[in-house]
Amino acid sequence: DSGVTQTPKHLITATGQRVTLRCSPRSGDLSVYWYQQSLDQGLQFLIQYYNGEERAKGNILERFSAQQFPDLHSELNLSSLELGDSALYFCASSSRTGTGYTGELFFGEGSRLTVL
């Protein structure tokens, strides 16, 4: 158990709909990362938050948005869903950035989104 909690584990919805994925980081971790993993592909970085502020942006579509709340949990909002958005969405957390940070991430079990 990594200590990172993601809900829901599975989600089936239709094209054009909007969904929200939720992530609770490990206790004490300030950074939250979101990744997308399509079938048989590696991890695509979407976005990172640190203590409520957006820190880095990857290949995140304009239809997607995220935020990190004061209690440090994060939500990833996916709207106007398309078939190609079907994927596993992972949240990861880390304890720090800056000097001494060596990049370790702790991943949740993921949310599997199926768009029909």
Next chain:
Amino acid sequence: TQLLEQSPQFLSIQEGENLTVYCNSSSVFSSLQWYRQEPGEGPVLLVTVVTGGEVKKLKRLTFQFGDARKDSSLHITAAQPGDTGLYLCAGLTGFQKLVFGTGTRLLVSP
């Protein structure tokens, strides 16, 4: 754009065989991690290497960071079915950006 290329992409072996997975880049990384991901689960951190030439051992797994900190290898001795999964390397750049490799999918058959 920093890229981490892993080879091979797929590896199917019999239990008891040895194997090596490579993670290569033209970029220098301040540290490098290896993760293993099993089907339906999130990646799990196996090891972090930070010093050029560093070798770390985790039971039957041996990890090495290249002298120039541009590449790494993962060697598994006497592979077991429980080693089956997707192996991902990830490098931390000088700009604190984490770059994931393309992944190596390993299948170990009994």
